Amino acid sequence: MADQQRTPSSVDAVADSYVDTLARLDPLFATEAGIPGHDHELPDLSPAGHEAYAAAAREVLRALDDAEARAGDDLDATDRVTLAAMRERVGLDVESFDAGDHLSDVNNIASPAQGLRDVIDLMPTATVADWENVAARLTALPAALDGYVETLREGVARGQVAARRQVVEVARQARELAHADESFFTSLVRGPEVDAVLDGSSACSLVRRDLEHGASDARAAYGRLAAFLTDELAAHAPERDAVGRERYARASRQFLGATIDLDEAYAWGLDNLARVVAEQEATARRIAGPGATVEDAVAALDADPARVLDGTDALRAWMQETSDGAIAALDGRHFDIPGPLRTLECRIAPTQSGGIYYTGPSDDMSRPGRMWWSVPPGVTQFSTWREKTTVFHEGVPGHHLQVGQAVFNRAALNRWRRLACWVSGHGEGWALYAERLMADLGFLEDDGDRFGMLDSQRLRAARVVFDLGVHLELPAPEEWGGGTWDADKAWAFLRANVNMDEGFQRFEWMRYLGWPGQAPSYALGQRLWEEARDSSLAADGAAGREPDLRGFHARALALGSVGLDVLRDALSS
Template identity: 40%
Template sequence: MTSPIFALADEYITAYARLHPMFAGSAGIKGDFGVATDFGPEAVAERAALVSATLARLEALESTGPADDLARLHMAERLRVEADMHAAGEWRRALRVPYGLLQNLVSYVELAPRSTEGDWRLNASRMRAIPEMLATWRQTMNAGIEAGETVALLQVTEGVKQARRSAEARVFDKHLKAYGDGPQAADLREAAEVAYAAFESAAKYLEQTYAPHARESDGVGEERYLLNARSTLGAALDPHEAYAWAWDELHRIEDEMAAEAAKVLPDAGLAEVIAHLDATEAVDTSGEYLSWLTEKHQGALAALNGVHFDIDPRLMNLDVQLVHGSSAGSAYYSGPSEDLSRPGRTWWPVADRERFRTWAELTTVFHEGVPGHHLQIGQTKVAGEGLSRFAKVFGSVSGHAEGWALYAERLSDELGWFTEPGTRLGMLKGSALRAARVVIDIGWHLDLPLPAAEAKIHGDRWNFDVALDVLQNRGRIASHRAYPEIVRYAGWPGQAICYKLGERAWTAARAEAQAAAGSAFDLKAWHTRALNLGPVGLDNLASVLRG
């Protein structure tokens, strides 16, 4: 499609890629945009100016039809909240642990191709660019110090650990080993050493320069929280309604978990059932874990294709990777490159585990792979001319994406896929975690009181320890994930709520469509329409699905 709105979307992506080469490389955008992104204040301002100018041009263009209407709706919503986030000074708080720049720099190298000598030169260039990028990032962090707009001390101390871990774990050495003794071996080794030194330097900066200026409070307050939630949800949030709803939802899921646990071990408590499953439904080596993950991903693709979804053949290639030395507590997904030459990938942190609980992780396979993130995000890349380039490579909305992935877990339950012992309990346990995330994230950042009955169990007011207690004992999270999860909520306000509130929006939209169509409702057709829409903010989801 070549309408002015689509042309502007294409122009914006190219212009943004020039201003943010790391984004271009990570997203797999073809073109010579350089290697290093400038994260300093002036460059941040230049990218913000591009956002504002593009938004003004977009508002002046006329739509030529439904595809234009959708492209304008989504692009305008994303650019407005981006502009508002910049105006509020959120850019000065450029530290988000365990996700954020420190993790993204590692991923930037991880996502580089490694087939040709030219690819390996790119690997070396990306590693060599890390010191420059971290140096400009420090300028922005210093601007935050000068403005009195800093991140919480918790994020700083955890950022020190994360940066230092990347250096000490020598996260790029596995690629040097894979390359071997070729002509670029010395250059690659030197580039890796430069990157490790830069991570150590970043750790020292946070520890010695930034930490004395960090704020003590972990919570960001209601004004900042609502802005961040609007960014992650694509919707205005009523935090008090969502907080009360999530407590009720947690109680409902806990009742369902108790009933499901009784099917595994009658007359045993939930903790006993979980311990039993941990002992009996697990694998013992990372190699077995990778084989199990790969088998389940491929089985889901085969079972869905042509039955509940029409999966583009180009999306049948889904890569599964284990991640060693990562501070991310949970699995994650990276989408295909723009030209689909790089496949979609699911990434599974190993941490310090020696046993891998398959009963609890099958539901995450469906969340990260199919019918979850890979099917949804991958579909935007193969949707053809119906979606703008902005929607395909830039416009993801966490509430839309994570809501779909959690809906995908429930859909897998509807399809009867949780047949192995304990796996349906694992799905419910994951849903309880997502409900617990909502009450923790909203309650902690807004300093809301816990309901009276909950206060007797966990404490009157939210703090790190109360949040950790709720996550472990009510969200039933695996021990290796609990601490980094709480760190994540503190550094990324409004993101943890996206899963359950996004699922609520998706299930409500499907229920509305079923009620309207009655016996004529076609679930496969509804899924096709939903995925072909591309990313949409939750405030607009139901109306867009109605057409």
């Protein structure tokens, strides 16, 4: 539950003000956080825009120093965590800017090319005013992409360009968005949601016109981006996928909020993968009989009609039922779930990328937390054994409980800690921790569901080896070709350890090659979460108390998303 109301401090004032600055500089963040007033805007992605962002970061670090000096001995524990978390996060933003990381920000999943389009999925569309915002954002999109191109050109001048493989892939995505008939923007402005709101009045006709013009401008802008990437940037892009140790170390800190020994983490990744594989193989034999392989178990589970869902309506209903059941079973026993968080909406996403993701509630809780399933074209059947653990990962006790708890806890946490601080290792590590926790608590006693959880854990374990191995160009085990890791060896390795169709595997392969440090943050984050839990329970025992798992969860989630080094220090103080 939320902490008792505390009087906001001078440190909170600095943090709250910085959220307003971030919303102004990055309207995509404002929409994601549910902060009103910016849904018609897009960020300045030019070099000047990045400089303004870095200047704001430097200023808030100075303001934190001043607030701490003024507060003196009046700083409470909440303020101390805020200071540590903001200095770590904002300081790393400045470090990344100074290193020029933004100059080569091109990858297949999480660069501006995707962010400018994906934010539209989060925009409200229930009123005429909502659609006016959509039209304004579409109209602003060409300027935003022009700024992005300007920044990438500066990267060329400074010799900082993404790998050619990523440039080519993003150009392909941009061409899809530019296509007049098949573009997302075309279907957006001509879809049933538009018709349901814009009912034919003269004012609505003007909005429809603006939407059509905006969609046309957006398609043309993505066409120009595709041409730039293909005809200009690709010529300067290196063939080498590896980013090297210096860049990788910075990315690892960005995604974990912790400084780790990268070589030790790679060795742990190999050992952890072996442990997960052994457990999965043992479970496979229980499913398909003595001597059965993992592939035999997959075939047996896929052939079981009781584990198959037909159509997206059945999928959505199953997601909702599974999520609702988890909330009911966990609340009051292993977690204390506030009333507003007992609602989690499960939806089929309007996109078709194949991903499953969570979006948090708005600041005022009027927009609930939502779990989205982006179903690829042509996919009509779904296996529950594969996905039950995913519902726990994205929902409760995973992202929904974690993110929603922070948003709900406005009595204790300032806006920056509730809305703006997201650390992948904390968030994705918690969600992976939640998957294993549900198995430990008895919610995956069915061998098929447990096998699915292990399948998920195997993917995340393999990511650690893949990502560190390729980007640091570490030695590959003999069974994966020996020598030094590269993209081809990593593809064979991924194929052997990821039980998904080839299209998904290709997407993930490209993702890891282009987004260094992010994929390992799941398993490495889980490792750090489990270490924090074990330390807390051991401290309970050493003090003569009954180990209190529910209490650990409450204390940890009450902190919000912070770097994992900050989390460890806060829980041990």
